[in-house]
Amino acid sequence: MCNYISLLSEAQELEEYFGAEYVGEPYHREIRINGFATPRVPIILDEDTSHIVPAE
Structure with a gap:
């Protein structure tokens, strides 16, 4: 947060x-x-999700 x-x-x-x-x-x-004001899950604005890989 800092x-x-x-x-x-x-x-x-x-x-x-x-x-x-x-x-x-x-x-x-x-x-x-x-x-929460700062979400832990990213917001993906790209509609083509074929190249997006979830984080480990």
């Missing part, structure tokens, strides 16, 4: 340095899967 927060803060710093502007909570997570 790594995730660190990555978000670094991303926010970089984006603000390059002129991004935010209103409200820019990194507020709305997604809830099985009650």
